Amino acid sequence: MIRVNLTKVMFDRRISSKELAQKIDITQANLSNLKNGKVKGIRFNTLEKLCKVLDCQPGDILEYIS
Template identity: 60%
Template sequence: MGIVINLDKLLESRGMKSKELAEIINITEANLSILKSGKARAVRFTTLEAICKALDCQPGNILEYIKD
């Protein structure tokens, strides 16, 4: 399975919508959707940092490694 993105869980726990997060971190909703679906091939550290700041979390709360 590899790397799992837990953004949906975090957004729900914070009572925040994807659109709101996209606006806060200054990326398009389409790019946020790609990231949330796990289809992104890379994530910039600046984007990861912005997400952590907006959701008051750690990178490990967003990204999870699941062994195959």
């Protein structure tokens, strides 16, 4: 199972969903689905934008749970 820790990273960086969605150019609905783990996949370019804006590594956002 892959756990999405995006909400925690956003909280730590003090960035709102609205602001993040605007900065990475996705809808707030798609960002919400991503935050809640309701997506089947994520494009590398979206992950790259998230990491750039949030100043983090992919492993900060995504976590593998066995």
